Amino acid sequence: MGAERLRIGQVAELTGTTTRTIRYYEEIGLLPSEGGRERGAHRTYGAADVERLRELLQMKDLLGVTLEELRELATAESSRSALRREWRTEELSDARRAAILEQALGHIADQLVVVRNRRAELERFETELVARRRKLRRMARELAGSEGAPA
Amino acid sequence: MGAERLRIGQVAELTGTTTRTIRYYEEIGLLPSEGGRERGAHRTYGAADVERLRELLQMKDLLGVTLEELRELATAESSRSALRREWRTEELSDARRAAILEQALGHIADQLVVVRNRRAELERFETELVARRRKLRRMARELAGSEGAPA
Protein backbone atom coordinates (compact mmCIF):
# COMPACT_ATOMS: atom_id res chain seq x y z
CA MET A 1 0.00 0.00 0.00
CA GLY A 2 0.99 3.65 -0.12
CA ALA A 3 2.46 3.59 3.35
CA GLU A 4 6.07 3.45 2.21
CA ARG A 5 8.48 5.55 4.21
CA LEU A 6 11.12 7.72 2.59
CA ARG A 7 14.58 8.66 3.80
CA ILE A 8 15.73 12.24 4.15
CA GLY A 9 17.81 12.18 0.97
CA GLN A 10 14.87 11.02 -1.10
CA VAL A 11 12.67 13.74 0.38
CA ALA A 12 15.32 16.35 -0.39
CA GLU A 13 15.47 15.16 -3.98
CA LEU A 14 11.69 15.13 -4.35
CA THR A 15 11.31 18.66 -3.01
CA GLY A 16 14.39 20.16 -4.59
CA THR A 17 16.12 21.10 -1.35
CA THR A 18 18.94 19.69 0.81
CA THR A 19 19.07 17.35 3.77
CA ARG A 20 20.61 20.15 5.78
CA THR A 21 17.58 22.36 5.22
CA ILE A 22 15.21 19.59 6.22
CA ARG A 23 17.12 18.96 9.44
CA TYR A 24 17.25 22.69 10.13
CA TYR A 25 13.50 23.06 9.70
CA GLU A 26 13.02 20.22 12.12
CA GLU A 27 15.48 21.83 14.53
CA ILE A 28 13.55 25.11 14.64
CA GLY A 29 10.21 23.35 14.79
CA LEU A 30 8.94 24.12 11.32
CA LEU A 31 8.77 20.43 10.58
CA PRO A 32 7.66 17.96 13.25
CA SER A 33 10.28 15.64 14.70
CA GLU A 34 9.37 11.98 14.98
CA GLY A 35 8.63 11.35 18.58
CA GLY A 36 10.02 7.85 18.90
CA ARG A 37 13.27 8.30 17.03
CA GLU A 38 16.35 7.11 18.90
CA ARG A 39 19.50 9.17 18.90
CA GLY A 40 21.43 8.44 15.71
CA ALA A 41 18.56 6.59 14.05
CA HIS A 42 17.45 7.49 10.53
CA ARG A 43 14.59 9.90 9.98
CA THR A 44 11.69 8.63 7.90
CA TYR A 45 9.00 10.56 6.08
CA GLY A 46 5.57 9.85 4.61
CA ALA A 47 3.74 11.35 1.66
CA ALA A 48 2.05 13.95 3.87
CA ASP A 49 5.43 15.16 5.16
CA VAL A 50 6.70 15.58 1.63
CA GLU A 51 3.61 17.55 0.69
CA ARG A 52 3.92 19.82 3.69
CA LEU A 53 7.60 20.47 3.03
CA ARG A 54 6.86 21.21 -0.60
CA GLU A 55 4.30 23.82 0.43
CA LEU A 56 6.66 25.40 2.93
CA LEU A 57 9.45 25.69 0.38
CA GLN A 58 7.09 27.07 -2.23
CA MET A 59 5.80 29.74 0.11
CA LYS A 60 9.23 30.71 1.30
CA ASP A 61 10.64 30.88 -2.19
CA LEU A 62 7.73 32.62 -3.89
CA LEU A 63 6.83 35.02 -1.11
CA GLY A 64 10.30 35.71 0.26
CA VAL A 65 9.24 35.52 3.90
CA THR A 66 11.40 34.68 6.91
CA LEU A 67 11.03 31.30 8.54
CA GLU A 68 9.33 33.01 11.45
CA GLU A 69 6.73 34.57 9.19
CA LEU A 70 6.47 31.26 7.40
CA ARG A 71 5.70 29.56 10.65
CA GLU A 72 2.73 31.87 11.15
CA LEU A 73 1.50 31.63 7.59
CA ALA A 74 1.83 27.88 7.69
CA THR A 75 -0.05 27.34 10.90
CA ALA A 76 -2.99 26.60 8.65
CA GLU A 77 -1.10 23.78 6.98
CA SER A 78 0.27 22.36 10.20
CA SER A 79 -3.14 22.19 11.75
CA ARG A 80 -4.75 20.90 8.58
CA SER A 81 -3.80 17.29 9.18
CA ALA A 82 -4.88 17.53 12.79
CA LEU A 83 -8.15 19.08 11.69
CA ARG A 84 -8.61 16.36 9.10
CA ARG A 85 -8.17 13.75 11.78
CA GLU A 86 -10.61 15.53 14.05
CA TRP A 87 -12.97 15.86 11.10
CA ARG A 88 -13.08 12.10 10.58
CA THR A 89 -14.15 11.28 14.10
CA GLU A 90 -17.87 10.86 13.77
CA GLU A 91 -18.99 12.46 17.01
CA LEU A 92 -18.42 16.02 15.84
CA SER A 93 -21.07 18.68 15.95
CA ASP A 94 -22.02 20.60 12.83
CA ALA A 95 -21.12 23.80 14.65
CA ARG A 96 -17.62 22.51 15.32
CA ARG A 97 -17.27 21.42 11.71
CA ALA A 98 -18.37 24.81 10.49
CA ALA A 99 -15.86 26.50 12.80
CA ILE A 100 -13.03 24.36 11.44
CA LEU A 101 -13.98 25.27 7.89
CA GLU A 102 -14.17 28.95 8.77
CA GLN A 103 -10.70 28.88 10.25
CA ALA A 104 -9.23 27.11 7.23
CA LEU A 105 -10.93 29.60 4.91
CA GLY A 106 -9.45 32.46 6.92
CA HIS A 107 -5.92 31.11 6.57
CA ILE A 108 -6.34 30.64 2.85
CA ALA A 109 -7.63 34.18 2.53
CA ASP A 110 -4.49 35.44 4.30
CA GLN A 111 -2.26 33.50 1.96
CA LEU A 112 -4.16 34.71 -1.09
CA VAL A 113 -3.63 38.32 -0.06
CA VAL A 114 0.13 37.82 0.11
CA VAL A 115 0.28 35.88 -3.14
CA ARG A 116 -1.79 38.44 -5.02
CA ASN A 117 0.25 41.37 -3.76
CA ARG A 118 3.37 39.63 -4.96
CA ARG A 119 1.83 38.91 -8.32
CA ALA A 120 0.82 42.56 -8.73
CA GLU A 121 4.39 43.66 -7.97
CA LEU A 122 5.79 41.18 -10.45
CA GLU A 123 3.37 42.33 -13.12
CA ARG A 124 4.36 45.95 -12.58
CA PHE A 125 7.97 44.95 -12.98
CA GLU A 126 7.21 43.00 -16.14
CA THR A 127 5.29 45.92 -17.62
CA GLU A 128 8.23 48.17 -16.90
CA LEU A 129 10.62 45.80 -18.67
CA VAL A 130 8.35 45.50 -21.68
CA ALA A 131 8.05 49.28 -21.95
CA ARG A 132 11.80 49.62 -21.83
CA ARG A 133 12.15 46.99 -24.53
CA ARG A 134 9.64 48.74 -26.73
CA LYS A 135 11.58 51.97 -26.44
CA LEU A 136 14.86 50.29 -27.33
CA ARG A 137 13.27 48.55 -30.32
CA ARG A 138 11.93 51.84 -31.59
CA MET A 139 15.39 53.32 -31.37
CA ALA A 140 16.80 50.37 -33.25
CA ARG A 141 14.20 50.76 -36.00
CA GLU A 142 14.87 54.47 -36.37
CA LEU A 143 18.56 53.77 -36.55
CA ALA A 144 18.09 51.22 -39.32
CA GLY A 145 15.75 53.59 -41.13
CA SER A 146 18.10 56.58 -41.12
CA GLU A 147 20.89 54.35 -42.29
CA GLY A 148 19.29 53.43 -45.60
CA ALA A 149 17.82 56.90 -46.18
CA PRO A 150 19.07 59.04 -49.09
CA ALA A 151 21.52 61.81 -48.29
CA MET B 1 17.94 72.42 -11.05
CA GLY B 2 17.40 68.78 -10.27
CA ALA B 3 21.02 68.23 -9.33
CA GLU B 4 20.37 68.05 -5.58
CA ARG B 5 22.34 65.47 -3.70
CA LEU B 6 20.80 63.19 -1.14
CA ARG B 7 22.24 61.68 2.01
CA ILE B 8 22.25 57.99 2.71
CA GLY B 9 19.37 58.14 5.16
CA GLN B 10 17.14 59.89 2.66
CA VAL B 11 18.02 57.32 0.01
CA ALA B 12 17.24 54.51 2.43
CA GLU B 13 13.84 56.07 3.14
CA LEU B 14 13.06 56.60 -0.53
CA THR B 15 13.90 53.03 -1.46
CA GLY B 16 12.50 51.32 1.60
CA THR B 17 15.75 49.84 2.80
CA THR B 18 18.38 50.62 5.46
CA THR B 19 21.61 52.58 5.48
CA ARG B 20 23.43 49.40 6.42
CA THR B 21 22.26 47.67 3.26
CA ILE B 22 23.33 50.59 1.09
CA ARG B 23 26.79 50.61 2.65
CA TYR B 24 27.01 46.83 2.28
CA TYR B 25 26.11 46.99 -1.39
CA GLU B 26 28.81 49.58 -1.87
CA GLU B 27 31.26 47.41 0.06
CA ILE B 28 30.75 44.41 -2.21
CA GLY B 29 30.74 46.55 -5.33
CA LEU B 30 27.06 46.34 -6.21
CA LEU B 31 26.78 50.08 -5.89
CA PRO B 32 29.62 52.35 -7.05
CA SER B 33 31.64 54.14 -4.39
CA GLU B 34 32.25 57.83 -4.89
CA GLY B 35 35.82 58.16 -6.01
CA GLY B 36 36.73 61.39 -4.30
CA ARG B 37 35.17 60.73 -0.92
CA GLU B 38 37.50 61.32 2.01
CA ARG B 39 37.58 58.89 4.88
CA GLY B 40 34.76 59.73 7.26
CA ALA B 41 33.03 62.10 4.87
CA HIS B 42 29.33 61.74 4.12
CA ARG B 43 28.18 59.77 1.08
CA THR B 44 25.97 61.62 -1.37
CA TYR B 45 23.63 60.26 -4.00
CA GLY B 46 21.88 61.54 -7.12
CA ALA B 47 18.57 60.63 -8.69
CA ALA B 48 20.24 58.03 -10.94
CA ASP B 49 21.75 56.28 -7.90
CA VAL B 50 18.35 56.12 -6.26
CA GLU B 51 16.81 54.67 -9.41
CA ARG B 52 19.52 52.04 -9.73
CA LEU B 53 19.21 51.01 -6.09
CA ARG B 54 15.45 50.78 -6.43
CA GLU B 55 15.85 48.43 -9.38
CA LEU B 56 18.38 46.28 -7.55
CA LEU B 57 16.15 45.93 -4.52
CA GLN B 58 13.13 45.16 -6.66
CA MET B 59 14.98 42.43 -8.55
CA LYS B 60 16.40 40.90 -5.41
CA ASP B 61 13.10 40.94 -3.60
CA LEU B 62 10.86 39.78 -6.44
CA LEU B 63 13.20 37.25 -7.98
CA GLY B 64 14.85 35.96 -4.83
CA VAL B 65 18.34 35.91 -6.30
CA THR B 66 21.65 36.12 -4.45
CA LEU B 67 23.66 39.33 -4.64
CA GLU B 68 26.13 37.53 -6.87
CA GLU B 69 23.40 36.57 -9.33
CA LEU B 70 22.02 40.06 -8.99
CA ARG B 71 25.38 41.48 -9.96
CA GLU B 72 25.22 39.52 -13.22
CA LEU B 73 21.59 40.31 -13.94
CA ALA B 74 22.21 43.95 -13.21
CA THR B 75 25.24 44.36 -15.39
CA ALA B 76 22.81 45.72 -17.93
CA GLU B 77 21.74 48.44 -15.53
CA SER B 78 25.23 49.32 -14.42
CA SER B 79 26.41 49.74 -17.98
CA ARG B 80 23.28 51.58 -19.00
CA SER B 81 24.44 54.94 -17.71
CA ALA B 82 27.85 54.44 -19.26
CA LEU B 83 26.18 53.46 -22.52
CA ARG B 84 23.96 56.49 -22.31
CA ARG B 85 26.99 58.70 -21.95
CA GLU B 86 28.70 56.98 -24.85
CA TRP B 87 25.49 57.31 -26.80
CA ARG B 88 25.45 61.06 -26.43
CA THR B 89 28.92 61.64 -27.82
CA GLU B 90 28.22 62.54 -31.37
CA GLU B 91 31.06 60.72 -33.09
CA LEU B 92 29.50 57.27 -32.78
CA SER B 93 28.95 55.00 -35.75
CA ASP B 94 25.52 53.62 -36.50
CA ALA B 95 26.98 50.12 -36.24
CA ARG B 96 28.20 50.83 -32.71
CA ARG B 97 24.85 52.31 -31.76
CA ALA B 98 23.07 49.24 -33.10
CA ALA B 99 25.39 46.98 -31.12
CA ILE B 100 24.67 48.88 -27.91
CA LEU B 101 20.95 48.53 -28.49
CA GLU B 102 21.30 44.82 -29.22
CA GLN B 103 23.15 44.25 -25.99
CA ALA B 104 20.60 46.16 -23.94
CA LEU B 105 17.79 44.22 -25.58
CA GLY B 106 19.55 40.97 -24.75
CA HIS B 107 19.79 41.86 -21.05
CA ILE B 108 16.13 42.82 -20.94
CA ALA B 109 15.21 39.53 -22.58
CA ASP B 110 17.14 37.67 -19.87
CA GLN B 111 15.34 39.55 -17.14
CA LEU B 112 11.97 38.98 -18.76
CA VAL B 113 12.57 35.23 -18.79
CA VAL B 114 13.23 35.20 -15.06
CA VAL B 115 10.30 37.46 -14.25
CA ARG B 116 7.86 35.45 -16.35
CA ASN B 117 8.95 32.13 -14.86
CA ARG B 118 8.33 33.57 -11.43
CA ARG B 119 4.97 34.89 -12.43
CA ALA B 120 3.96 31.47 -13.78
CA GLU B 121 4.96 29.81 -10.50
CA LEU B 122 3.00 32.37 -8.51
CA GLU B 123 -0.05 31.86 -10.69
CA ARG B 124 0.12 28.10 -10.21
CA PHE B 125 0.27 28.67 -6.48
CA GLU B 126 -2.66 31.05 -6.59
CA THR B 127 -4.73 28.62 -8.63
CA GLU B 128 -4.00 25.92 -6.09
CA LEU B 129 -5.14 28.15 -3.23
CA VAL B 130 -8.32 29.11 -5.04
CA ALA B 131 -9.12 25.45 -5.74
CA ARG B 132 -8.63 24.61 -2.10
CA ARG B 133 -10.89 27.47 -1.09
CA ARG B 134 -13.58 26.35 -3.49
CA LYS B 135 -13.49 22.87 -2.01
CA LEU B 136 -13.80 24.21 1.53
CA ARG B 137 -16.66 26.48 0.56
CA ARG B 138 -18.51 23.57 -0.99
CA MET B 139 -18.11 21.62 2.21
CA ALA B 140 -19.40 24.59 4.20
CA ARG B 141 -22.45 24.89 1.96
CA GLU B 142 -23.24 21.19 2.24
CA LEU B 143 -22.90 21.40 5.98
CA ALA B 144 -25.31 24.33 6.18
CA GLY B 145 -27.71 22.55 3.81
CA SER B 146 -27.85 19.29 5.78
CA GLU B 147 -28.38 21.26 8.94
CA GLY B 148 -31.60 22.87 7.83
CA ALA B 149 -32.91 19.83 5.94
CA PRO B 150 -36.01 17.97 7.18
CA ALA B 151 -35.43 14.78 9.12
Place this chain on the structure above:
DNA sequence: TTGCTCCTCACGTCACGTGAGGTGGC
Protein backbone atom coordinates in the same frame (compact mmCIF):
# COMPACT_ATOMS: atom_id res chain seq x y z
C1' DT C 1 25.85 75.52 20.79
C1' DT C 2 22.63 71.70 20.56
C1' DG C 3 20.75 67.75 18.03
C1' DC C 4 20.55 64.94 14.38
C1' DT C 5 22.53 62.29 10.90
C1' DC C 6 26.43 60.57 9.43
C1' DC C 7 30.99 57.86 9.92
C1' DT C 8 33.88 53.38 10.85
C1' DC C 9 34.76 49.19 13.30
C1' DA C 10 33.12 44.98 14.92
C1' DC C 11 30.37 41.49 16.90
C1' DG C 12 25.60 39.15 16.40
C1' DT C 13 22.09 36.67 13.66
C1' DC C 14 19.43 34.05 10.28
C1' DA C 15 19.36 30.29 7.11
C1' DC C 16 21.64 27.41 5.83
C1' DG C 17 26.73 25.16 3.44
C1' DT C 18 30.37 22.22 4.32
C1' DG C 19 33.45 19.19 6.06
C1' DA C 20 34.92 15.75 10.14
C1' DG C 21 34.33 11.52 12.17
C1' DG C 22 31.31 7.76 12.99
C1' DT C 23 27.20 4.37 12.69
C1' DG C 24 23.46 1.76 10.17
C1' DG C 25 20.68 -0.54 6.50
C1' DC C 26 20.19 -2.94 1.38
Place this chain on the structure above:
DNA sequence: TTGCTCCTCACGTCACGTGAGGTGGC
Protein backbone atom coordinates in the same frame (compact mmCIF):
# COMPACT_ATOMS: atom_id res chain seq x y z
C1' DT D 1 31.73 -7.54 3.34
C1' DT D 2 31.63 -3.29 0.66
C1' DG D 3 29.45 1.10 -0.45
C1' DC D 4 26.21 4.32 0.15
C1' DT D 5 23.32 7.06 2.85
C1' DC D 6 22.52 8.38 7.08
C1' DC D 7 23.86 10.47 11.85
C1' DT D 8 25.66 14.44 15.06
C1' DC D 9 28.69 18.17 16.11
C1' DA D 10 30.63 22.37 14.77
C1' DC D 11 32.72 25.88 12.19
C1' DG D 12 32.02 28.84 7.80
C1' DT D 13 29.26 32.05 4.97
C1' DC D 14 25.97 35.34 3.09
C1' DA D 15 23.32 39.43 3.84
C1' DC D 16 22.66 42.12 6.61
C1' DG D 17 21.17 43.96 12.17
C1' DT D 18 22.82 46.30 15.96
C1' DG D 19 25.27 48.72 19.13
C1' DA D 20 29.87 51.49 20.47
C1' DG D 21 32.33 55.50 20.09
C1' DG D 22 33.30 59.48 17.42
C1' DT D 23 32.97 63.35 13.80
C1' DG D 24 30.42 66.71 10.74
C1' DG D 25 26.76 69.74 8.71
C1' DC D 26 21.99 72.72 9.23
